[in-house]
Amino acid sequence: MAVFPWHSRSRNYKAEFASCRLEAVPLEFGDYHPLKPITVTESKTKKVSRKGSTSSTSSSSSSSVLDPLSSVLDGTDPLSMFAATADPAATVTRPLDSSRKRRDRDENSIVGSDFEPWANKRGEILARYTTTEKLSINLFMGSEKGKAGTVTSAMSEKVRTRLEELDDFEEGSQKELLNLTQQDYVNRIEELNQSLKDAWASDQKVKALKIVIQCSKLLSDTSVIQFYPSKFVLITDILDTFGKLVYERIFSMCVDNRSVLPDHFSPENVNDTAKETCLNWFFKIASIRELIPRFYVEASILKCNKFLSKTGISECLPRLTCMIRGIGDPLVSVYARAYLCRVGMEVAPHLKESLNKNFFDFLLTFKQIHGDTVQNQLVVQGVELPSYLPLYSPAMDWIFQCISYHAPEALLTEMMDRCKKLGNNALLLNSVMSAFRAEFIATRSMDFIGMIKECDESGFPKHLLFRSLGLNLALADPPEGDRLQILNEAWKVITKLKNPQDYINCAEVWVEYTCKHFTKREVNTVLADVIKHMTPDRAFEDSYPQLHSIIKKVIAHFHDFSVLFSVEKFLPFLDMFQKESVRVEVCKCIMEVFIKHQQEPTKDPVILNALLHVCKTMHDSVNALTLEDEKRMLAYLINGFIKMVSFGRDFEQQLSFYVEARSMFCNLEPVLVQLIHSVNRLAMETRKVMKGNHSRKTAAFVRACVAYCFITIPSLVGIFTRLNLYLHSGQVALANQCLSQADAFFKAAISLIPEVPKMINIDGKMRPSESFLLEFLCNFFSTLLIVPDHPEHGVLFLVRELLNVIQDYTWEDSSDDKIRIYTCVLHLLSAMSQENYLYHIDKVDSNDSLYGGDSKFLAENNKLCETVMAQILEHLKTLAKDEALKRQSSLGLSFFNSILAHGDLRNNRLNQLSVNLWHLAQRHGCADTRTMVKTLEYIKKRSKQPDMGHLTELALRLPLQTRT
Amino acid sequence: MGTSLDIKIKRANKVYHAGEVLSGVVVISGKDSIQHQGVSLTVEGSVNLQLSAKSVGVFEAFYNSVKPIQIINSTIEMVKPGKFPSGKTEIPFEFPLHVKGNKVLYETYHGVFVNIQYTLRCDMRRSLLAKDLTKTCEFIVHSAPQKGKLTPSPVDFTITPETLQNVKERALLPKFLIRGHLNSTNCVITQPLTGELVVESSEAAIKSIELQLVRVETCGCAEGYARDATEIQNIQIADGDVCRSLSVPIYMVFPRLFTCPTLETTNFKVEFEVNIVVLLHADHLITENFPLKLCRM
Helix, strand or coil, rough: CCCCCEECCCCCCHHHHHHHHHCCCCCCCCCCCCCCCCCCCCCCHHHHHCCCCCCCCCCCCCCCCCHHHHHCCCCCCCHHHHHHHHHHHHHHHCCCCCCHHHHHHHHCCCCCCCCCCCCHHHHHHHHHCCCCCCCCEEEEECCCCCHHHHHHCCCCCHHHHHCCCCCCCCCCCCCEEECCHHHHHHHHHEEEHHHHHHHHHCCCCHHHHHHHHHHHHHHHHHCCCCHHHHHHHHHHHHHHHHHHHHHHHHHHHHCCCCCCCCCCHHHHHHCCHHHHHHHHHHHHHHCCCCCHHHHHHHCCCHHHHHHHCHHHHHHHHHHHHHHHHCCCCCCHHHHHHHHHHHHHHHHHHCHHHHHHCCCCHHHHHHHHHHHHHHHHHHHCCCCCHHHHHHHHHHHHHHHHHHCCCCCHHHHHHHHHHHHCCCCCCCHHHHHHHHHHHHHHHHHHHHHHHHHHHHCCCCCCHHHHHHHHHHHHHHHHHCCHHHHHHHHHHHHHHHHHHCCCHHHHHHHHHHHHHHHCCCCCCHHHHHHHHHHHHHCHHHHHHHHHHHHHHHHHHHHHHHCCCHHHHHCCCCHHHHHHCCHHHHHHHHHHHHHHHHHHHHCCCECCCCHHHHHHHHHHHHHHCCCCCCCCCHHHHHHHHHHHHHHHHHCCHHHHHHHHHHHHHHCCCCCHHHHHHHHHHHHHHHHHHHHHHCCCCCCCCHHHHHHHHHHHHHHHHHCCCCCCHHHHHHHHHHHHHHHHHCCCHHHHHHHHHHHHHCCCCCEEEECEEECHHHHHHHHHHHHHHHHHHHCCCCCCCCCCHHHHHHHHHHHHHCCCCCCCCHHHHHHHHHHHHHHHHCEEEEECCCCCCHHHHHHHHHHHHHHHHHHHHHHHHHHHHHHHHHCCHHHHHHHHHHHHHHHHHHHHHHEECCHHHHHHHHHHHHHHHHHHHCCHHHHHHHHHHHHHHHHHCCCCCCHHHHHHHCCCCCCC | CEEEEEEEEECCCCCEEEECCEEEEEEEEEEEEEEEEEEEEEEEEEECCCCCCCCCCCHHHHCCCCCCEEEEEEEEEEEEEEEEEEEEEEEEEEEEEECCCCCCCCCCECCCCCEEEEEEEEEECCCCCCEEEEEEEEEEEECCCCCCCCCCCCEEEEEHHCCCCCCCHHHHHHHHHEEEEEEECEEECCCCEEEEEEEEEEEEEEEEEEEHHHHHEEECCCEEEEEEEEEEEEEEEEECCCCCEEEEEEEEECCCCCCCCCCCCCEEEEEEEEEEEEEECCCCCCEEEEEEEEEEC
């Protein structure tokens, strides 16, 4: 094959540029321009009806043009659409036929979303009230022969079985499960819950009832009393299930073929069968022998009263409330009350009276807690009063919460007064504080502190009281004048707490109050106190969550880090986190807040020192087992910090900071990358300050920066990261007139290319690397254009070296990337052969001025071109196979285009080559006709330009293949 | 599956009064057509009396059970011999509940020694090869509401060691004072028994307080009569050591079928009583008895 010589077209970049440039038109204010910032003038979420009006939410300041992004969204963005439709949803679903009056009542009878539901409390109780003691479930499933004693004597067998059928679960078996661990117990209960559902599903209604009765019987058992609150939660879950099943069953019986019962039906609409079934349930339950199961089961189906009469529920609630008076054990009874309140709130929240009645009844029985029966029981179980009383809290909190929900101030005041009157009322006080509105409590803080102080030391633990008070004060502000006094009074007590656990639980809550209302001085004092209490015996080890939350609260209130770190005890406080995982978590929190709130770059040595320490801690936690995500997170946080450090004009200080940072964070690649970028930026800043003329001093400094990059890059792992950084740093070095350093970067990059693997890992997936390499090389070429040749090396030594590397690289057989690169090289070489290059770097002489269009240089250049072209043509030849024809055609066309753009077509051989290529592209019918037509049109258009007349002739020689 | 016979009574609760018309449908279903010798429907009502072994000897109890007293017994032929088509056939019926002579439709009552029961029986006679089909179904009779107003008869009571009878050693009893009242001992059977009970004081801890509903059945027979008291149900109203001087409600629903308005006839009597039973921790059992008069309004 003949070797084609290359003749590059000589170009006058300036003229071309001028001819291509659009006429600049000054923009009037108010004119439309696509890149002008869009200002949203109004957002119309309210207007959105269900169909969504299509009016645009945003309009640019120019008159009527829509922002294409927002107009796509059909008016509103989907998020605000959700918000807008969520609201009216409730009104839409409401039955239309209901009269207005009824609707008003409905609204009253629906508990608002501001009422904290039971579901929230559930988990908390289960987590808090646990035991390590062995539990037992005693299901009296056998008939109670002999147990019932005297009264059964004369009963005939038939009647007895009939009556006791209810008490039996599985005939003739009495199951007592002893020695259960807490988890076993929970599992058993869950099994029972499941068997209840199964029994119900298989239509064994009586069995289902038996299960429920047996379960609620467990609630009368107060052995292992610490577990009682959790047991209550578990068992009432079963009761809830049962209540739901019964209600749904009866409800489904009311559904005739003709009509479905509306949600708010009246008893007249209920058919007789449903009523009879419902009545049957109530009769069955009324004959349950024992009080506690009878109460619980009836309460669980309270809602079913709706089927029988309108006033059913309002008659039942007071009766059930009274019934609880029969429960002797105060703990059992208070939980029964809580359950009743819970059901009551759910079914008929408008019936407040029975809630109040429950509360007042409870007050009447309050003295029982200190009675003999309870005391004896505690002695037997070995439970102290201070750990017994908090068992009441969940139930009482719930009752109080129900009552105080939307309650008038007067009622709350009355309740408080009643509580005050009772002796040893710490327990009540605590529940008042946890259930009532925070504002109510906060305005009376001083009163409460007084009351807490008066409480009996032996009963309810005081630290819990202060904790509850603190929780309220975190939510609502006490009167301005009292604030300091409140803190002093409270802390006086808190600091005296001996048990570190009690202490920290209390302190944790009060830190929030302190941060909110006081300065760093007070916070410092508080932190110092915490350290003092938590250090002995390494008590902090058991309280990491609380300590962590203290840190969170402090940093949430102190956004100014110079203030934060000037709190003397803050860093010593951090030192208490000695377990690494916790420590790292805390550090992360701090950094997150820093990144979020730090506005200005800083050089404050206090902040720098402290945060470097924090970052170092995070960095040092990285090991071989650290997850990628975790690493990314840490790197992000550290980078955020590095970006925020600035010493202003003190560049040397800045560089030495980066040096220090590099030594500290060497294990996190993204941080190193950030550092390299930062240093590069620093070099460019310096150049900017010196306006491009480096003094001896700054030149040395810039070289130091370059050196920093040069020695840092090899320590990175990602191959393209390294390549790009070499290129980038090389550009920076070039810009700063460090020519030999730039050469070193480029050489390093070239020598790295052979190491590029075939496949690289991107986001956990293996991808072929060629496209990345192609991209990098193209970028590299455009830089090489302006890199001046080294006087001691041959002409274009970097390009040659790079070409050798490309030649030796093992390319994918099925891809044409190598040829694409060669085409780019051809472009580069054509650009290099110009008299004046397209671009330059200030103060760097590129080859155009070095060689000044020397013919030897041009000859070298052309020789290189010939070699490259030979390579391209060789490759095109190998593609003459069936499966590769398409590739041949497109490559041929692209080569044609390159020649058209960069070659001098007045040269006959080149001209001939281009015609051949044109034919090659069309030969097998693989070419896209439209592209060909366009290309031809372009050539014709070009030919009209001055000095391009020869193209007219070429165009004539390029036939268009017509499709048959 | 062959042929099935079922009776459906119109009223869901199956409750009827004397003079009313008992109505419903007999449902006959089968895959194939059913050949039969006629279908008849019988209403039966009777009082069964049983003598307890305690009152008369075992043998007498066994042999001498008193003959049932028939209240109502009538049969109607519903369908003449013939054939039912395959599938489901519903035959409606109406039965006026009238008694002959001076007999009374007593209220349904399931007791131990006295049982008052009403049944509806459907018989399908079939040829020799196939068995006759029978289906019985109980229905409930409520006696007519009593005329006139019920006069409430509240009872106050106080229980102390001194008020107790048949105590062996009164000195050994722990001291206690329990006060209370029943709102009425004349009770409407559909309304619960209500009242209040207050433990004013008690030396011993209280284990449980229960309401025991007792039936007292009396059967007349040749040798005289037998009177037996048995428990119907026992309802706990207090569990554990209840709070002192806080009233605990007394509340008991009268169970259906097992109770009826107090009944007194020449042959038998059904009466009811309630016992308030207090169990103390030292296993002392204190009972206070109140006769009740139940009626239907």
